[in-house]
Amino acid sequence: MLAPLVLPFQITVAVFAVLWCLGAMTLRSPRRITWLSLAAMILFIPSCTGIMAIVDSQRYGRFDYAEASDVPDDGYIELPADATDITLYRNGAGHWAKFTIDTPSLRSWIGDRRSLRPDLNQHHDDDEWLTKTGNKQRQDMIELNQQVFGHRFPDTGWVYDPTMVQVHVTRSARGGGYTVWHVPSTGDTYLSAGYW
Structure with missing residues (x-):
């Protein structure tokens, strides 16, 4: 029953992984990387929900x-x-x-x-x-x-x-x-x- 959540979750993980890698390469400070990681964790669920709304409007x-x-x-x-x-x-x-x-x-x-x-x-x-x-x-x-x-x-x-x-x-x-x-x-x- 969780199948509709899989695609939005995968898209969100991929986007966050790319953004985190780009941010870590440009920021280079351990403190800034920590803030970037914390922001990614806090924003993950709202981002996943937003991506799910966009995906669902196309597939349902x-x-x-x-x-x-x-x-x-x-x-x-x-x-x-x-x-x-x-x-x-x-x-x-x-x-x-x-x-x-x-x-x-x-x-x-x-x-x-x-x-x-x-x-x-x-x-x-x-x-x-x-x-x-x-x-x-x-x-x-x-x-x-x-x-x-x-x-x-x-x-x-x-x-x-x-x-x-x-x-x-x-x-x-x-x-x-x-x-x-x-x-x-x-x-x-x-x-x-x-x-x-």
Whole structure:
């Protein structure tokens, strides 16, 4: 869970090391070098916080892409190669995505993702891809699913559709993975991923 802090910490350490070396070479007095070291220790946390704010403004937030090949590869984001019209929200603990894809391509991609960790993705069958409409889905379950969907995608304005198919992919024994909601009739697909 500390992964978002690593890059700002590394940048701050590198900058301070260069500045300290330059200061030590130009100051040459042990007393001035001591003051320089003390200033570096006192300013380290505020500097790291400032660098983190700058870095986070570039790596987190909302991003739009025409197709999956446009999404930068960072080792965390997994989207089907056939996905188009992608809206991606990134944060330090996961990401949310909305994209368009046909059902057969999505099913194939989900199958491929699950096959990477078959020990964690057992007990799935074709019934999970059936749309639950009419009497098959009770009103209280629809309301519960709306709440879950709203909590998974806060502040996006995305709306739950009762015809959505919901599938899960587990990527980590600690629970990391993602949930995918898909509307077969339109191809609208929503992905909520968490990093553990």
